[in-house]
Amino acid sequence: MSSNTDVSLSSYDEGQGSKLLRKAKEAPFVPVGIAGFAAIVAYGLYKLKSRGNTKMSVHLIHMRVAAQGFVVGAMTLGMGYSMYREFWAKPKPK
Incomplete structure (x- = not known):
């Protein structure tokens, strides 16, 4: 067995x-x-006490959808920004 220490x-x-x-x-x-x-998530926990007569499960589903929507939106913007930097903002080689 040889050990490679160059890694x-x-x-x-x-x-x-x-x-x-x-x-x-x-x-x-x-x-x-x-x-x-x-x-x-913090806002959802804060509003948990004052949700009125809305069921707990409905409140949690709304908060989950809002959080997932924000994350998917951020991922989409990030992918668009990455594509812009890689394909359009890069100077053309001559």
């Missing part, structure tokens, strides 16, 4: 904060989606 393990040396910042720069709409999801 770069730089991604394992990276801390959680720096990894999150690097990923946020690569795909800027991912943190937006996470923040929006967290905000909708």
Whole structure:
């Protein structure tokens, strides 16, 4: 058995904060989606007490759909932004 020590393990040396910042720069709409999801969940929990006579299951379904819709919207915008950067904003080679 031979051991190959030439393999770069730089991604394992990276801390959680720096990894999150690097990923946020690569795909800027991912943190937006996470923040929006967290905000909708927090709002849903806040409004849980004052939902009136709406059933709990209906309230939870509405909050789930809103959170999923926000995340899918952020993913769609992120994909559009990525496609724009890769195909249209890149200077044409001469």
